[in-house]
Structure formats: C-alpha cells, structure tokens
Amino acid sequence: MSYQVALSFEDGVTRFITCGPHETVAEASYRSRINIPLDCRDGACGTCKSRCVAGEYDGGDYIEDALTDDEAAAGFALPCQMVPHSDLVLEIPATAEFAKTGAAVHAGSITEVRRLSASTVAFAVELDDRDQLAFLPGQYVNVAVPGTGVTRSYSFSTGPAEKAVSFLVRITAGGAMSGYLADRAEVGDRVEFTGPLGSFFLRDLVRPALLLAGGTGLAPLLSMLERLTDIEVAHPVHLIYGVSSDTDLVELDKLRAYADAIARFSFDHCVADEASTAAHKGYVTSLLTPERLHGGDVDVYLCGPPPMVEAVRGHLRESGIDPANFYTEKFTVAAEVGR
Incomplete structure (x- = not known):
C-alpha cells in the first residue's frame, strides 16, 4: 500500500510525496526530486533527523548516536530508515530552497462569489489540476489578486478532500482583494495561487x-x-x-x-x-x-x-x-x- 507524506519545511513550504510499499521517506523524496538533508543513508549519522507530528511508521534500524531513545519517544525519526504505515506529516529541519524545491503553483476558475455578511465574502475556485493539490487542514496559500500585481494570503475553508476549494475574506476599505470581490469578481474569472504554506495545521487528535x-x-x-x-x-x-x-x-x-x-x-x-x-x-x-x-x-x-x-x-x-x-x-x- 502507498501512503502520502507531507514534508513541512522550515520556511513554511509543504510538499507532498507518495511512499510505495516498503519504501523509505528519503527514497520517495529523492525519487520526487526533493533533496531533504541526507548523508549516510543507513541510520548512522542523524543528518536527516526529522520530527513526525502525525501518522504511524516503522522507524527502521539506526544507531544511538544518530537517534536517541528519548528523541524517538518524542516523535523524531530518520527519513532514511522510516517506512510509513499510514499517511505522515514530517517536519524537515531545512528550508525548501535547501531541498531544491518550492511551493507549487495552481490555477483555476472562480465558481462562486458569496456575500456572507456586510463584512465577509466567500469565494470558491475549481482548479485545473485539483488532483495535484494536496494540503493539510489549516494551511493557506498566496492568492494573486486578478487585475493587480499583488498577492494576499488566505487559508482554505474547505477540507483537503473537497473538489472545489474555498476561502473567507474580510472586506476592508481599500483592500486589493476586497475591491476585486466587491466590485469586479465574476464566475469564470481565472485565479492563480501558490502553496500550500504554513505550520498551522491539524495534528493527530491524541487529547482534547x-x-x-x-x-x-x-x-x-x-x-x-x-x-x-x-x-x-x-x-x-x-x-x-x-x-x-x-x-x-x-x-x-x-x-x-x-x-x-x-x-x-x-x-x-x-x-x-x-x-x-x-x-x-x-x-x-x-x-x-x-x-x-x-x-x-x-x-x-x-x-x-x-x-x-x-x-x-x-x-x-x-x-x-x-x-x-x-x-x-x-x-x-x-x-x-x-x-
């Protein structure tokens, strides 16, 4: 069985990879051309040490100098050894730039602009490549405001499995996105955004x-x-x-x-x-x-x-x-x- 692994980098960029049966996270990362920190590949140096914040896995074989028992108990693991037993979220101790990757760019068409109140508007986008967009619930993207040269950051208000993606926007006087949504936005308008981004996302529910x-x-x-x-x-x-x-x-x-x-x-x-x-x-x-x-x-x-x-x-x-x-x-x- 294959599993999805979210690699959350220090600069807020998240990239998703797919691990095949018995494949380590490091192997899947390099197959996807994402160069996470790695040196020995055999659990001896600890260079790739990362923290798993969601999911289950087999930690593999390694020496104490690379990963202590206390670190393993705290959720740290070695991607060069770990094999997923479920979807994972892994915090990588490096920037996306260091890993020679970056946030993905997605484009689509607006399918709905809905005034929820005098101060709030919701808009929905159907993406050209929805099957290529993966995100963690709670994350955001940088949206290019149509007709302007600026971007604004908005969190998804829809879940990762929903077909269309939606956002909530507070209307503010003089706001670039506010002005667009209030005055010019129409169904069918093209929108582009970059992401997903951010470390604010839902972890495994292990307590209230x-x-x-x-x-x-x-x-x-x-x-x-x-x-x-x-x-x-x-x-x-x-x-x-x-x-x-x-x-x-x-x-x-x-x-x-x-x-x-x-x-x-x-x-x-x-x-x-x-x-x-x-x-x-x-x-x-x-x-x-x-x-x-x-x-x-x-x-x-x-x-x-x-x-x-x-x-x-x-x-x-x-x-x-x-x-x-x-x-x-x-x-x-x-x-x-x-x-």
Whole structure:
C-alpha cells in the first residue's frame, strides 16, 4: 500500500510525496526530486533527523548516536530508515530552497462569489489540476489578486478532500482583494495561487482539542472540522468563535451541521459589541472556562489577529494553564495585508 507524506519545511513550504510499499521517506523524496538533508543513508549519522507530528511508521534500524531513545519517544525519526504505515506529516529541519524545491503553483476558475455578511465574502475556485493539490487542514496559500500585481494570503475553508476549494475574506476599505470581490469578481474569472504554506495545521487528535477563531480566522478551523468528518473522533473538540459585531458572524449553520456530524464536537460564539443579540457578549477569553482547558491536557489551535493571540496567551498565563500544545496563526486585517 502507498501512503502520502507531507514534508513541512522550515520556511513554511509543504510538499507532498507518495511512499510505495516498503519504501523509505528519503527514497520517495529523492525519487520526487526533493533533496531533504541526507548523508549516510543507513541510520548512522542523524543528518536527516526529522520530527513526525502525525501518522504511524516503522522507524527502521539506526544507531544511538544518530537517534536517541528519548528523541524517538518524542516523535523524531530518520527519513532514511522510516517506512510509513499510514499517511505522515514530517517536519524537515531545512528550508525548501535547501531541498531544491518550492511551493507549487495552481490555477483555476472562480465558481462562486458569496456575500456572507456586510463584512465577509466567500469565494470558491475549481482548479485545473485539483488532483495535484494536496494540503493539510489549516494551511493557506498566496492568492494573486486578478487585475493587480499583488498577492494576499488566505487559508482554505474547505477540507483537503473537497473538489472545489474555498476561502473567507474580510472586506476592508481599500483592500486589493476586497475591491476585486466587491466590485469586479465574476464566475469564470481565472485565479492563480501558490502553496500550500504554513505550520498551522491539524495534528493527530491524541487529547482534547480547543479551536479558537477570531473573525475570518474561522476559515482554517472549518477546514479542520471538515477533515474530522472523515475520521473517528475519540476526544472532545470544542470551538470558540469570536467577532466584533453581529454583522461579522458567518457560517453558524455550517458549524451547527458539523456539531451534528462530528462526534464529541461542540461550539460557542461570542460578540464583543455590547449591543449584540448573541447569547455571549464579550471576547473569546470570557469563554475559556476550566472545563474547556482540561487542566492543560489540551491542544489549542488559534487563528486570529495579533491582539487576540496575545490576549489568549495572557489569559492562559494568568490561569496557570500551560496547554500540551499551542498552535497559532496570526493575521492582520488591513488594506495592505488582508486575509
């Protein structure tokens, strides 16, 4: 049986390779012309040592000097020896440039532009080479804004298995993508993007997970939830979605559908505006109860603007809670940056 291996490089680029039966990750990488760090090829030097953050594998044969028992217990392995027993995600200690590779470029046509609220637009793209695009739920791409010379970064709001790919965009005055989507975008327009990119992606669920979204930071978490519809979920997964005003709330019906479809998934939302009609008024931190933090035995995934990220960090610090893992994706909602 063949397995897919995601090679996540230090500069945020992710490339996917296919490992055949009994083939090592290093062999598959070089067959794909991706030169991951490698020296001895027989488990003696440790040059290729990488951390596996998802999946199962046979670590192969190696000497203690190349990989200690403590390192192996922490998830490190030697690609020159490891043979996948499932799909894997591997953090490679090198840049994509060092490995003589780079992010892939994909193109397609817009199939839908949907105004979700006064402040948010969703658009979908059907790619020319969908079978060539692989990404991890939570990752983003750099989209070339049609008719301009600029690119903007957007996380997938759809899962890796869906045919069309979709994105959420906050409309900002003077924004390049905002102006395009609001004024000129039409079904059939051609769009090109580069990726996937980023280290913010869903890992194996080995403990409870807490997903925190601010505004259109909901997009990568929707991608993660879509992935969870395809697997058995053995631990609680809770999402807290915060926005500034009622007009910023989007995709609540989709979240309710996920709550029905995913075992042990639940969600809350809150609105900062005191005039809101939402049941919970305030910020995401107001819903970070001890019940949701599991005494620190929790993996936290947070996508939102920098002030939100820092507010959550401060809340956890004041609460004396140190999560098992805290994965973040910061973005700035501004005309010159966009998300």
